[in-house]
Amino acid sequence: MKLPKPAVRTLRDRPSQPSPTLVAALKAASHALRSYQYGNSATDLAQSTADFCDEALKSVGEAP
Template sequence: MMPGPQACRECGCTQDRACVTDGVACHWVQPDLCSACADQPTADEVKKAALFFDILQDARNAGKGWWASSQYRQIELSIEQDRKIVVLRTALLAASNALRSYQYGNGATDLAKSIADSCDAALKAAMAP
């Protein structure tokens, strides 16, 4: 302990009247600050932390809207791409069927026209709602 009467600048405890935290008496960590108060944040630190958390909460709330809209847009794009893939797969299947049909004699005289007609029909069917 330091010589002479002293008091903590935060809580006012003295050498004769110490703070007791969890059954342990405080000790001096600075000439005018006890160990119990040194472990506690100052009022300025509490204000700064509160301001930081307010700003963080505002940023989080603002980010939620952006995140949600970007997630929905990604889902929309994914669905749109899935539709395109289905349409292309349908057209490819129609072209394959037209070629197979032509090979086995469906009466078509022009292979290209037969494939184009089959693809057009498949695309129209796939694009219909």
């Protein structure tokens, strides 16, 4: 059985600018993860970052 070729994406398929909300959420998640890497164990940071990421995903039509 031969598998179909995956679709090839080109530069035209990408949005010209990334969503500012998604960029901010990704930065927040990165900073939170670095914080945990260096010993922070604050559950409130985890919750607020996850909530922010969920809202950012919803803003572009993705389910968290």
